[in-house]
Amino acid sequence: MRKQNAPLNPGRFDALVEGSEKLWGLTTIAAVLGVSVDKARRLAKIESTPIYRPDGRSYFAFRSELRDWLRSK
Template sequence: MRDQSMMNHPPLDPERFDAITSGPEKLWGLPAISKALGVSVDTVRRWARHGRAPIYRPDGERYFALRSELNAWLRGMR
């Protein structure tokens, strides 16, 4: 059974694919991560808090994610 939060995830269209696959490898901050994934900042914060996505907050302040890990995570959601 799929996680309920994943069911609200937008489809991976060409624009989202380009956003997640182009640009710097390390994404700093919730706005950059949410833009790359095509979801709201609140959704990214919730996924990070519950460990649903490879989003980190090592210093307890600023979030970051690696584009390659997000790509692998998105591929694994199918």
């Protein structure tokens, strides 16, 4: 019998594809920023922060935009 792997979710996908430009979900974004999920959610509400949630859907961000945003702080 073959062992079944855990389901592929956005965070696990980003981990498997190291260096993925697009980051899906607050958990993944928070991990990249080194903050809690709650802090990432609060940051997403600030207009100048490059964390997106189009039409109330899942949060996403681009790794390069987050890096540039952090460098500007």
